Amino acid sequence: xxxxxxxxxxxxxxxxxxxxxxxxxxxxxxxxxxxxxxxxxxxxxxxxxxxxxxxxxxxxxxxxxxxxxxxxxxxxxxxxxxxxxxxxxxxxxxxxxxxxxxxxxxxxxxxxxxxxxxxxxxxxxxxxxxxxxxxxxxxxxxxxxxxxxxxxxxxxxxxxxxxxxxxxxxxxxxxxxxxxxxxxxxxxxxxxxxxxxxxxxxxxxxxxxxxxxxxxxxxxxxxxxxxxxxxxxxxxxxxxxxxxxxxxxxxxxxxxxxxxxxxxxxxxxxxxxxxxxxxxxxxxxxxxxxxxxxxxxxxxxxxxxxxxxxxxxxxxxxxxxxxxxxxxxxxxxxxxxxxxxxxxxxxxxxxxxxxxxxxxxxxxxxxxxxxxxxxxxxxxxxxxxxxxxxxxxxxxxxxxxxxxxxxxxxxxxxxxxxxxxxxxxxxxxxxxx
Amino acid sequence: xxxxxxxxxxxxxxxxxxxxxxxxxxxxxxxxxxxxxxxxxxxxxxxxxxxxxxxxxxxxxxxxxxxxxxxxxxxxxxxxxxxxxxxxxxxxxxxxxxxxxxxxxxxxxxxxxxxxxxxxxxxxxxxxxxxxxxxxxxxxxxxxxxxxxxxxxxxxxxxxxxxxxxxxxxxxxxxxxxxxxxxxxxxxxxxxxxxxxxxxxxxxxxxxxxxxxxxxxxxx
Ligand SMILES: Cc1cc2nc3c(=O)[nH]c(=O)nc-3n(C[C@H](O)[C@H](O)[C@H](O)COP(=O)(O)O)c2cc1C
Ligand code: SF4
Ligand code: FES
Numbered sequence: 001x002x003x004x005x006x007x008x009x010x011x012x013x014x015x016x017x018x019x020x021x022x023x024x025x026x027x028x029x030x031x032x033x034x035x036x037x038x039x040x041x042x043x044x045x046x047x048x049x050x051x052x053x054x055x056x057x058x059x060x061x062x063x064x065x066x067x068x069x070x071x072x073x074x075x076x077x078x079x080x081x082x083x084x085x086x087x088x089x090x091x092x093x094x095x096x097x098x099x100x101x102x103x104x105x106x107x108x109x110x111x112x113x114x115x116x117x118x119x120x121x122x123x124x125x126x127x128x129x130x131x132x133x134x135x136x137x138x139x140x141x142x143x144x145x146x147x148x149x150x151x152x153x154x155x156x157x158x159x160x161x162x163x164x165x166x167x168x169x170x171x172x173x174x175x176x177x178x179x180x181x182x183x184x185x186x187x188x189x190x191x192x193x194x195x196x197x198x199x200x201x202x203x204x205x206x207x208x209x210x211x212x213x214x215x216x217x218x219x220x221x222x223x224x225x226x227x228x229x230x231x232x233x234x235x236x237x238x239x240x241x242x243x244x245x246x247x248x249x250x251x252x253x254x255x256x257x258x259x260x261x262x263x264x265x266x267x268x269x270x271x272x273x274x275x276x277x278x279x280x281x282x283x284x285x286x287x288x289x290x291x292x293x294x295x296x297x298x299x300x301x302x303x304x305x306x307x308x309x310x311x312x313x314x315x316x317x318x319x320x321x322x323x324x325x326x327x328x329x330x331x332x333x334x335x336x337x338x339x340x341x342x343x344x345x346x347x348x349x350x351x352x353x354x355x356x357x358x359x360x361x362x363x364x365x366x367x368x369x370x371x372x373x374x375x376x377x378x379x380x381x382x383x384x385x386x387x388x389x390x391x392x393x394x395x396x397x398x399x400x401x402x403x404x405x406x407x408x409x410x411x412x413x414x415x416x417x418x419x420x421x422x423x424x425x426x427x428x429x430x431x432x433x
Numbered sequence: 434x435x436x437x438x439x440x441x442x443x444x445x446x447x448x449x450x451x452x453x454x455x456x457x458x459x460x461x462x463x464x465x466x467x468x469x470x471x472x473x474x475x476x477x478x479x480x481x482x483x484x485x486x487x488x489x490x491x492x493x494x495x496x497x498x499x500x501x502x503x504x505x506x507x508x509x510x511x512x513x514x515x516x517x518x519x520x521x522x523x524x525x526x527x528x529x530x531x532x533x534x535x536x537x538x539x540x541x542x543x544x545x546x547x548x549x550x551x552x553x554x555x556x557x558x559x560x561x562x563x564x565x566x567x568x569x570x571x572x573x574x575x576x577x578x579x580x581x582x583x584x585x586x587x588x589x590x591x592x593x594x595x596x597x598x599x600x601x602x603x604x605x606x607x608x609x610x611x612x613x614x615x616x617x618x619x620x621x622x623x624x625x626x627x628x629x630x631x632x633x634x635x636x637x638x639x640x641x642x643x644x645x646x647x648x649x650x651x652x653x
Binding site: 002005006014017026030075084085088090091092093097098124126127128129131132133135161163165167168169180181183185186201218222230241243245249250251252254255317319327332335338339341422425426 | 453454455456458459460461462463465466487496497500501502503504515518519520521523524525526528529556557558559560561562563564565566569571572573574579580598600601602610613614615616618619620621622625627628630631632633634635636637638639642644645646647649650651652
């Protein structure tokens with residue numbers, strides 16, 4: 001498999017975020033083509049393409065759109081999930097900074113397909129630089145008659161609102177996001193009903209990830225077969241892979257699904273000088289870690305599932321031999337404890353409890369038998385929590401124990417910082433400080 | 434620090450925010466950003482005003498405001514400084530940056546310097562892991578930080594010298610950034626630098642190695 005710049009193809013254009021640049025490279029032609037088709041024809045193409053959601057779960061996008069009831073007399077809504085807050089995920093934010101119009105065009109096409117006249121872009125609050133770019137792109141699109149009333153003379157109307165969150169990871173969970181967008185505490189809702197039936201303001205709503213929607217215009221423009229000519233049968237198309245950590249050239253690598261981690265690592269310039277890969281996480285801290293033995297597995301939904309993990313957000317974090325697994329896992333649990341919304345007991349109490357015990361291990365004071373107890377508590381959280389954040393919180397520890405149990409045993413005697421001096425793990429040496 | 438009062442003009446702005454949504458309550462988060470941009474915090478007065486505009490009880494608004502970490506119940510300083518201490522940034526150097534910063538300024542998490550200049554916060558993953566370790570000033574990103582850059586940053590902010598965020602605008606104040614979060618476009622979208630090395634990493638390799646996506650029928 002190879003690098004396949006589509007979304008990123010023109011990011012080196014000095015004006016990549018302006019509408020002229022986007023249009024120069026074929027932007028908004030897909031919208032015009034879509035408006036000449038029926039909404040069902042548009043859904044059909046996206047279904048045929050096999051595009052799967054890039055927000056983490058990989059749900060087929062065309063199928064999700066087709067769940068929205070037709071002629072139900074209710075308003076329909078499209079909600080863009082641009083809350084990107086999963087530890088390790090860093091693809092939607094750069095995408096919206098460099099080329100917000102690909103998202104805006106995707107929104108217009110998707111809204112037309114699901115018969116929505118109102119779309120909301122929910123962007124995490126901590127990124128004013130991105131919010132400016134997206135607000136500007138929306139304004140430019142309105143000014144050119146690509147949003148608003150009677151778009152391109154088609155009779156289709158669409159209002160788009162850019163909305164900032166306020167710092168809560170849980171608001172990336174789609175139903176929590178909807179509550180947040182209604183001006184409430186961002187806590188998950190019971191499913192069913194699913195958003196497609198009763199979402200925003202209890203009306204049919206599609207929630208899609210920003211990268212998912214930005215991928216749609218190219219599919220409409222080039223066809224489902226073109227999209228499927230990349231990737232694998234079950235994981236067709238291209239994807240933004242964001243590689244971070246102890247590599248020489250961290251960054252965004254847009255490649256066909258099915259590209260292996262070793263290929264991506266090569267594109268990223270390999271591990272930093274004198275270092276060896278110790279563990280890596282394919283797509284956000286909520287999916288189990290892997291080791292160097294796994295770097296030739298194709299990065300697809302199905303192959304990574306077979307390896308006991310998930311593609312998730314497709315944003316691999318690479319850690320080298322200087323890294324303490326115990327410290328890494330403890331820090332992730334501190335995150336989940338902080339972000340647990342408190343609605344259900346297993347997650348609220350479980351994350352609190354596990355974090356406390358893990359912190360003892362980080363300081364070299366854990367007790368061997370407590371490892372079994374943490375494992376049990378993870379088992380109590382996973383599958384028994386109200387939403388997937390609970391499952392996510394129960395993931396890093398068992399994932400790490402599978403490959404690094406000895407390191408946790410060592411942490412009953414030696415602190416993480418003694419076993420793995422932090423000064424070796426930082427990347428300041430490279431910066432010459 | 435004296436806290437500014439919310440004026441009738443501000444209430445008009447809050448009204449326009451509420452009018453942007455099919456159901457007015459949806460504007461609550463932007464409205465809270467707005468009152469915080471004026472007062473440097475979400476004060477009881479700010480809660481009252483939002484409640485009144487949306488026809489909610491102050492308790493309902495307070496319940497929302499306390500849920501989200503970006504809303505502060507204490508007055509922030511002129512500059513809000515965040516250090517990402519989630520795993521990847523922390524290990525790559527964020528923990529050292531936090532220590533350096535707190536040692537230098539003599540304050541900790543959610544605290545403000547006596548001169549009212551800086552408020553510090555330990556922040557979570559900022560979706561910028563490819564440029565770790567990451568800091569933020571008034572939520573504008575400072576990518577690929579190190580202790581030398583940190584000292585330089587603080588020195589400049591102390592004397593009011595210009596500081597350009599690596600992805601965002603020239604630093605002004607937390608108030609100005611927070612207005613943008615309220616949905617008020619300050620027109621500064623061009624001030625952010627262009628795509629950086631990490632964003633272009635893949636495109637550059639693809640060009641070097643002559644790799645591309647298949648040519649589609651829609652190609653121009
Ligand atoms: C705790 C939690 C956080 C999530 N955060 C995000 C996020 O930031 N962005 C996102 O697109 N999806 C996130 N998701 C997944 C969404 O619930 C949802 O599956 C996704 O937005 C659907 O879009 P897609 O079908 O286009 O992938 C999160 C899920 C959970 C449980
Ligand atoms: S699992 Fe955690 S985040 Fe999800 S509803 Fe329960 S407490 Fe909230
Ligand atoms: S871990 Fe710091 S930006 Fe992601």
